[in-house]
Amino acid sequence: MMNELLELLRQNARLTNAQLADMLGTTEAAVAAEIHRLEAKGIIKGYSAIINDELAKTSEVEAIIELRVTPKRDCGFDEIARTIMMYEEVESLSLMSGSYDLSICVKGNTLKEVAMFVSQRLSALDGVVSTATSFVLKRYKEKGIFIEEEEKDERGLICP
Amino acid sequence: MNYEKILSDRVRNMKPSGIRKFFDLAAQMDDVISLGVGEPDFQTPWSIRKTAINVLERKRIVYTANSGLMELRESISRYLKRKYNLTYDGAHEIIVTVGGSEAIDIAIRGLINPGDEVLIVEPSFVCYAPIVEMTCGVPVPIPTKEENKFKLTAQELREKITDKTKLLILPFPNNPTGGIMTREDLEAIAEVLRGTDIMVLSDEIYSEMTYGRKHCSIAELDGMRERTLVVNGFSKAFAMTGWRLGYLCGPEPVIAQMVKIHQYAIMSSPTVSQYAAIEALENCDDEVQHMVKEYNVRRRYLVEAFNRIGLTCFEPEGAFYVFPCIRSTGLTSEEFCSQLLEQKQVAVVPGNAFGESGEGFVRVSYAYSLKHLMEAVKRIEAFISERNQ
Numbered sequence: 001m002m003n004e005l006l007e008l009l010r011q012n013a014r015l016t017n018a019q020l021a022d023m024l025g026t027t028e029a030a031v032a033a034e035i036h037r038l039e040a041k042g043i044i045k046g047y048s049a050i051i052n053d054e055l056a057k058t059s060e061v062e063a064i065i066e067l068r069v070t071p072k073r074d075c076g077f078d079e080i081a082r083t084i085m086m087y088e089e090v091e092s093l094s095l096m097s098g099s100y101d102l103s104i105c106v107k108g109n110t111l112k113e114v115a116m117f118v119s120q121r122l123s124a125l126d127g128v129v130s131t132a133t134s135f136v137l138k139r140y141k142e143k144g145i146f147i148e149e150e151e152k153d154e155r156g157l158i159c160p
Numbered sequence: 161m162n163y164e165k166i167l168s169d170r171v172r173n174m175k176p177s178g179i180r181k182f183f184d185l186a187a188q189m190d191d192v193i194s195l196g197v198g199e200p201d202f203q204t205p206w207s208i209r210k211t212a213i214n215v216l217e218r219k220r221i222v223y224t225a226n227s228g229l230m231e232l233r234e235s236i237s238r239y240l241k242r243k244y245n246l247t248y249d250g251a252h253e254i255i256v257t258v259g260g261s262e263a264i265d266i267a268i269r270g271l272i273n274p275g276d277e278v279l280i281v282e283p284s285f286v287c288y289a290p291i292v293e294m295t296c297g298v299p300v301p302i303p304t305k306e307e308n309k310f311k312l313t314a315q316e317l318r319e320k321i322t323d324k325t326k327l328l329i330l331p332f333p334n335n336p337t338g339g340i341m342t343r344e345d346l347e348a349i350a351e352v353l354r355g356t357d358i359m360v361l362s363d364e365i366y367s368e369m370t371y372g373r374k375h376c377s378i379a380e381l382d383g384m385r386e387r388t389l390v391v392n393g394f395s396k397a398f399a400m401t402g403w404r405l406g407y408l409c410g411p412e413p414v415i416a417q418m419v420k421i422h423q424y425a426i427m428s429s430p431t432v433s434q435y436a437a438i439e440a441l442e443n444c445d446d447e448v449q450h451m452v453k454e455y456n457v458r459r460r461y462l463v464e465a466f467n468r469i470g471l472t473c474f475e476p477e478g479a480f481y482v483f484p485c486i487r488s489t490g491l492t493s494e495e496f497c498s499q500l501l502e503q504k505q506v507a508v509v510p511g512n513a514f515g516e517s518g519e520g521f522v523r524v525s526y527a528y529s530l531k532h533l534m535e536a537v538k539r540i541e542a543f544i545s546e547r548n549q
Contacts, residue, residue: 023457023461157196
């Protein structure tokens with residue numbers, strides 16, 4: 001049941017246990033137990049909403065920062081990554097393959113705030129070789145969901 | 161011009177599809193949540209579309225052989241063997257048609273003489289009886305019952321057979337009921353038909369959409385291949401409705417005659433679609449499985465939801481429809497559907513559009529996202545509870 005349950009929660013984390021039980025062909029109690037188990041094991045790390053910031057009128061700005069760093073002997077990229085992830089401004093952080101090493105999503109109240117965070121905090125870290133900051137202008141799709149408009153159904157209303 | 165006079169009587173007497181009227185009503189309204197369509201909500205798998213794009217870029221799009229690309233027919237042959245243990249020779253026993261619809265059309269036209277009786281299991285897809293009537297055959301409905309999970313029983317079949325019976329149309333997994341026929345169910349039907357001259361037109365377009373057990377084709381049973389025509393296609397399994405591609409399989413002497421109709425009416429099926437279809441059959445098992453899994457989640461959700469609301473719903477094991485009974489509301493199927501549409505802007509299809517025996521039921525399609533289904537259920541629930549007050 002785990003994979004199917006996770007798939008459903010990934011699409012909509014607000015489904016009730018009763019709804020999940022119907023969809024998975026099991027009981028509410030079994031769903032509750034399984035979710036509890038997945039949370040306890042750390043497989044489910046949390047639940048969050050997908051928000052159209054434009055409409056929510058949050059004035060936050062968001063930037064993606066490509067960071068090139070010199071890996072350390074013995075611990076590779078982990079040490080610097082652990083340092084960076086402690087900053088509150090850092091929304092997400094991933095180790096990447098390709099032309100740079102760490103991809104960091106940073107949120108701030110103003111452009112300047114984010115820029116200052118990069119130049120004063122990130123660039124100053126030991127081992128950082130270079131940074132490249134790109135600001136997010138518009139989000140079209142997040143976690144499989146269209147942000148601006150609903151997906152259109154091109155099919156007719158009724159057909160046999 | 162007196163069009164009444166110039167038109168063919170047979171065409172003029174054809175009943176317009178029962179769904180049409182209802183469709184017009186729904187089309188005038190805003191904010192309609194429809195659960196009314198009979199086609200997948202999934203996009204055609206990417207590799208199939210990509211194949212079509214490559215073909216458009218690199219090939220001349222010319223007619224294919226009348227029966228279809230040989231490569232595709234061989235692919236169909238392998239697919240049917242692999243999936244349903246059916247053996248058809250791609251060279252002589254398969255015609256690639258314009259959707260399952262054309263396969264049904266040429267099969268009926270190829271078999272029926274005026275006065276021949278055609279047994280049509282009902283409720284079922286709307287096209288069989290009109291095509292039979294066009295050929296001056298006589299449609300004989302065999303109503304199936306909810307208490308039998310809308311399966312055809314040997315008893316029901318036997319009661320309708322006369323010396324004029326030419327053909328049995330066997331549409332399983334069934335649109336609109338979602339009913340299926342298991343191997344044992346089919347064995348009982350085969351037992352009645354063996355040794356007769358009755359042919360079977362087995363419309364298996366939903367064969368990939370079964371939940372819990374694999375589809376069985378009646379053509380696989382002993383002694384049945386020689387008296388069966390199998391219709392299948394790409395629309396449902398591979399989400400390819402608009403590509404218009406299906407196929408008809410049967411014994412060589414029968415197929416050889418039906419190719420003639422196809423050749424004169426169609427010439428050959430869409431070439432780009434035929435190339436893309438090879439990709440579908442050869443490389444898309446995972447995509448199909450993914451879609452079926454998704455349908456299954458929705459199916460379970462809807463069955464539970466309707467039963468909870470009080471519109472009792474037997475558990476459909478195939479296709480992508482549930483067929484809840486609405487008799488508890490005291491309304492006819494059409495009244496239920498038009499009131500639900502007017503009051504809650506939810507469109508479902510009256511069961512009687514699929515034959516008289518569908519009266520008392522409505523067809524609800526789950527070829528929609530869960531989000532969409534949940535909103536519709538909420539509205540239907542409100543509709544029922546307001547009526548009960």
